[in-house]
Amino acid sequence: METIAGFLPQLLPFEWAAHHFMQNAFLAILLVTPLFGLMSTMVVASRMAFFSDSLGHGAFTGIAIGVLLGSVSPLLSLVLFSVAFAVFITYIKNKSTASTDTVIGVFSSTAIALGLMLMSYGGGFNKFSSYLIGDILSVTPEDLSALAVVFLLVFIAWGLLFNQLLVLSINASFARSRGIRGFWVESAFAALLAVVVSISIQWVGILIINALLVLPAAAARNVAQNVKQYHLFSVLTALFSGITGLLLAYYFNMAAGATIVVVSSAVFFATLLLGRRR
Helix, strand or coil: CHHHHHHHHHHCCCHHHHCHHHHHHHHHHHHHHHHHHHHHHHHHHCCCHHHHHHHHHHHHHHHHHHHHHCCCCHHHHHHHHHHHHHHHHHHHHHHCCCCHHHHHHHHHHHHHHHHHHHHCHHHCHHHHHHHHHCCHHHCCHHHHHHHHHHHHHHHHHHHHHHHHHHHHHHCHHHHHHCCCCHHHHHHHHHHHHHHHHHHHHHHHCCCCHHHHCCHHHHHHHHHCCCHHHHHHHHHHHHHHHHHHHHHHHHHHCCCHHHHHHHHHHHHHHHHHHHHHHC
16 A cells, blocks of 8 residues: 555646655545445435444444553454444344334434443543544555455445345345345445444544435435446545545645535535436
């Protein structure tokens, strides 16, 4: 990854590309935004926006547990807790008679409250504030290597799960009749989603990460005419928003994560108008 970053000033002869922190941030955008664009398609199709939002809230607790344990890496604790949290919600959702939004709401509110309680223990909440907003400019070469591994794993898992997830999103009863084990497929997707959220949350921010799991696919859905276009437009929207938001944040000295979300929102409203005219 360091070698690739070293070639960026030659490939992109712009002033911002000469800075190492911008080189790392740009490569991170190229790796993480396609994941958001891809995962976003199923989040929107399966009406999981509330669920993905709860993963961001649950991340509070994962971060706090990791810091309190001391010897455990906060990122490792965050990933493990987020995956367990996602799978447990999926289990309760499938077993409980309560509505899905009620189950998710209970878990989401409990997780964020528990996380805030643990983070404020000993008056040390300020050291966690960076997770709320995120900072893509803090990406290191080691982070890029981890992102590259996650990128490959997610795309492999997506290829294995996609057809089953698509059938489940259309009709769960039909999926069961075709021998698709809904709980296990949903759990695998939830775990995958949890990994993407947890690995990205330190750069994007807890407060806005859910927007990146909704807006790309929502924008693509306004103009796409088939499944292939839906996925392609979602990934392209995420990439465009990420690169444009990063550059705007650099030149105007703004929070990169928030700027990326604003660009994604602008794309959504533009495609909404375009879709209505068509």
